[in-house]
Amino acid sequence: MIRRRNATDLPACVALLAEVHTHSGYPHHWPADPARWLDPEGLTAAWIAEADGVIVGHAALCGSEVSRLYVGPAARGQGTGGRLLRRVEREAAAAGLRPVLDVKTTDTSAIALYERLGWTRTGTEQQDWGAGGTVWVHRYEGSEGAQAQAGPGPGGARG
Numbered sequence: 001m002i003r004r005r006n007a008t009d010l011p012a013c014v015a016l017l018a019e020v021h022t023h024s025g026y027p028h029h030w031p032a033d034p035a036r037w038l039d040p041e042g043l044t045a046a047w048i049a050e051a052d053g054v055i056v057g058h059a060a061l062c063g064s065e066v067s068r069l070y071v072g073p074a075a076r077g078q079g080t081g082g083r084l085l086r087r088v089e090r091e092a093a094a095a096g097l098r099p100v101l102d103v104k105t106t107d108t109s110a111i112a113l114y115e116r117l118g119w120t121r122t123g124t125e126q127q128d129w130g131a132g133g134t135v136w137v138h139r140y141e142g143s144e145g146a147q148a149q150a151g152p153g154p155g156g157a158r159g
Contacts, residue, residue: 001049001050001051002047002048002049002050002083002084002087003047003048003050004045004046004047004048005045005046005047005048005058005060009048009055010035010038010039011035012054012055013035013038013048013055013058014034014035014038016055016056016057016058016070016072017034017038017058017070018034019072019073020070020071020072020073023073024073026070026107028104028129028135029129029130029131037068038058038060038068040060040062040067040068041062042062042063043060043061043062044060044061044062044063044091044095045060045061045091046058046059046060046061046068047059047060047084047087047088049071049075049080049083049084051075051080056071056072056074056075056080057069057070057071057072057075057080057081057084058070058084059084059085059087059088060088061088061091061092061099063097064092064097064098064099064100065099065100065101066085066088066089066092066099066100066101066142067101069081069084069085069088069101069110071084076109081110081113082113082116082117085113085114085117086117089142089143092142093142098141098142099141099142100122100139100140100141100142101114101119101139101140102127102137102138102139102140103137103138103140104135104136104137105124105136105137105138106136111138114140117143118143119140119141119142119143120140120141120143121138121139121140122139122140122141123138123139124136124137124138124139125137125139
């Protein structure tokens, strides 16, 4: 089940994020305040995936930027990431936005998911991530199909 995240979900989201970080190194830098990191400035909305009442995934939308998308190791390979991404994509499209995201070029499983769902790579660049050095990232735009299904919204095709 995918639903909007609420404030009482944050402790479980932080615990899952710690598990993901240990397993796969996401996020690249462990935040000083993980709960605050999950609630960034400009947050439009956030969603969680649940299985049997347990939070197994998370995704957020900040304007048109998909952010904080992760799935716990035990829930991977079950379509959870795809369902979360589609939910965020529909929400962005309903607001007239074409969603975008950045992903490290080394995160091949995430890249495979985005491309399987019809996202388009629009560029690759090197970014300075502070103490972690420079990182190469791919930039993706959401599939046009999701926006077409939602129809035009306020603010035009992309905000």
